[in-house]
Amino acid sequence: MVDGANIMVVDDEEIVRDLLVDALTEQGHTVHACHSGQQALEAISANGYDLVLLDIGLPDMDGFHTMAGILEKSPDTPVIMITGDATIESAVGALKSGAYDFLRKPFQLEMLQKTTSNALKFKRLDRARRASEAALRESEERFRTLVENSLIGICIIQNNRIIFQNPEQKRFYGKLAEKPLNKLVSYVHPDDLEKIIAAYHQLIAEESGSVEAHFRFYPSGSRGKDVEFRWVQCRASLFHYQGEDAILLNAMDITRSKELEHILRVKSKMISLGRVAAGIAHEIRNPLTGINSYLYTMEDLLTLDELSSEDLQVMKQIVEQMQVASNRIESVIKRVLDFSRPGAPTMSLMNANQPMEDAMKLSAVTLRKKQIQVKASLEKQLPECYGDAHLIEQVILNMIDNAVKAMQIKDDTRVLRLRTYTKNNGIYLVVSDTGAGVPAGIREKIFDPFFTTETDGSGIGLAICQRIVNDHGGNIKMSGNRWGGATFTIELPIDKRVDSR
Numbered sequence: 191m192v193d194g195a196n197i198m199v200v201d202d203e204e205i206v207r208d209l210l211v212d213a214l215t216e217q218g219h220t221v222h223a224c225h226s227g228q229q230a231l232e233a234i235s236a237n238g239y240d241l242v243l244l245d246i247g248l249p250d251m252d253g254f255h256t257m258a259g260i261l262e263k264s265p266d267t268p269v270i271m272i273t274g275d276a277t278i279e280s281a282v283g284a285l286k287s288g289a290y291d292f293l294r295k296p297f298q299l300e301m302l303q304k305t306t307s308n309a310l311k312f313k314r315l316d317r318a319r320r321a322s323e324a325a326l327r328e329s330e331e332r333f334r335t336l337v338e339n340s341l342i343g344i345c346i347i348q349n350n351r352i353i354f355q356n357p358e359q360k361r362f363y364g365k366l367a368e369k370p371l372n373k374l375v376s377y378v379h380p381d382d383l384e385k386i387i388a389a390y391h392q393l394i395a396e397e398s399g400s401v402e403a404h405f406r407f408y409p410s411g412s413r414g415k416d417v418e419f420r421w422v423q424c425r426a427s428l429f430h431y432q433g434e435d436a437i438l439l440n441a442m443d444i445t446r447s448k449e450l451e452h453i454l455r456v457k458s459k460m461i462s463l464g465r466v467a468a469g470i471a472h473e474i475r476n477p478l479t480g481i482n483s484y485l486y487t488m489e490d491l492l493t494l495d496e497l498s499s500e501d502l503q504v505m506k507q508i509v510e511q512m513q514v515a516s517n518r519i520e521s522v523i524k525r526v527l528d529f530s531r532p533g534a535p536t537m538s539l540m541n542a543n544q545p546m547e548d549a550m551k552l553s554a555v556t557l558r559k560k561q562i563q564v565k566a567s568l569e570k571q572l573p574e575c576y577g578d579a580h581l582i583e584q585v586i587l588n589m590i591d592n593a594v595k596a597m598q599i600k601d602d603t604r605v606l607r608l609r610t611y612t613k614n615n616g617i618y619l620v621v622s623d624t625g626a627g628v629p630a631g632i633r634e635k636i637f638d639p640f641f642t643t644e645t646d647g648s649g650i651g652l653a654i655c656q657r658i659v660n661d662h663g664g665n666i667k668m669s670g671n672r673w674g675g676a677t678f679t680i681e682l683p684i685d686k687r688v689d690s691r
């Protein structure tokens with residue numbers, strides 16, 4: 191049942207007109223009656239109608255002309271033609287001219303009700319269809335605007351071909367469309383190719399989700415011809431496009447941020463280098479000042495005509511002191527060289543518990559003397575990893591040495607905790623103490639060469655530790671702990687075999 195509609199009835203025969211008006215009003219519609227074509231055209235311009243019932247034989251103009259006028263003014267309004275002519279030609283003629291349906295006089299009321307109800311339903315569905323088409327067009331337009339103005343390059347790959355590229359993608363990558371994927375290999379930096387292929391296989395194998403990678407890319411595809419590459423951050427996701435599997439690629443040009451990252455790294459290296467230089471200068475200046483003042487004293491003595499045995503004694507002492515000072519300078523230089531050229535690691539499969547236990551044994555006497563309790567918890571099933579056990583032992587020894595110094599100044603219970611465990615493809619070696627911890631203000635400096643807070647320290651221990659662990663492809667982190675002391679955590683990769691330098 192269609193709700194009450196606004197209907198126009200056009201018929202010059204009063205009896206028929208009244209019959210139609212009464213019947214349709216009875217059905218709940220609002221009905222407007224006209225007796226001529228002209229009147230109907232005026233009425234349709236003034237009001238919108240949901241439906242028109244139109245007699246074919248009007249006195250002033252024939253029904254086809256009237257219908258043409260109605261449809262011109264209100265194309266969405268369905269028209270039902272009423273014809274007194276029972277021939278099939280007149281019916282076909284009505285439909286061909288654009289009528290929705292036709293009724294032949296005389297008609298049953300039931301037929302009238304059925305035909306009008308169908309026409310009104312059609313009108314309602316037609317309106318809904320137009321509204322959803324408009325909404326679809328609007329949403330397509332919105333997405334098109336978003337995609338076309340996006341600063342992120344977007345492209346769609348299907349059947350191993352790029353089938354869509356947005357303007358940013360074309361601007362940055364050039365026109366890649368139409369090229370089969372394997373031809374795009376020449377656009378990727380050779381060092382990143384393996385990574386990209388692995389990410390692609392991972393995406394395909396998982397059959398859902400997405401993968402991310404960053405890599406170097408030659409926009410013109412002419413790698414090797416001395417062309418600058420760009421850095422790209424890319425996310426690939428599987429999705430369904432036009433009934434088939436496809437890959438959606440979002441890619442962003444991160445060349446600028448990579449450049450800034452590099453500048454920052456260089457800057458921080460320069461700052462570290464500055465600190466190192468200041469450290470070396472500081473270490474060398476004291477003995478050098480000593481040597482200079484001894485030289486002056488010696489010069490004074492040599493101006494004397496004759497040297498007494500006492501003077502000779504003084505000269506001997508001066509030479510000895512100068513030797514001490516020069517040895518000190520030599521040891522500084524040696525430490526600097528040790529740092530810049532530590533022994534090359536000899537990598538082999540090792541169990542990281544081994545260097546931990548060896549370091550514990552070596553420090554056992556010192557720890558006992560300093561009344562430090564040791565609590566070790568080493569994971570029994572620790573996977574093996576590549577490394578130089580001897581160098582890792584040195585790292586642990588340095589850390590134990592620092593922990594001992596840190597706990598020395600505290601009177602309460604002194605506990606050194608050593609722990610190993612494995613997590614997420616990494617092996618972790620942890621050294622914790624109950625010392626005073628590292629104050630927040632110096633945390634970022636403790637790994638710098640020559641940074642020390644100890645009067646007799648050279649500040650090279652942690653710098654060497656970091657160097658060794660980095661050479662293993664791992665890293666060291668320092669944090670506070672619940673005993674108020676410091677915790678150093680070394681992470682070594684399990685599956686990465688870092689080549690010996």
Ligand SMILES: Nc1ncnc2c1ncn2[C@@H]1O[C@H](COP(=O)(O)OP(=O)(O)OP(=O)(O)O)[C@@H](O)[C@H]1O
Pocket residue numbers: 588592593596623625626627628636637641642643644646647648649650651652653675676
């Ligand atoms: N366990 C720790 N607790 C508190 N502070 C620490 C700890 N380990 C290191 N530090 C801080 O970091 C600084 C640098 O340590 P690093 O081992 O590099 O040098 P150092 O111990 O002072 O001298 P060196 O190791 O060359 O004899 C230390 O002087 C100290 O201030």
Ligand SMILES: [Mg+2]
Pocket residue numbers: 588591592647650651652
């Ligand atoms: Mg140290």
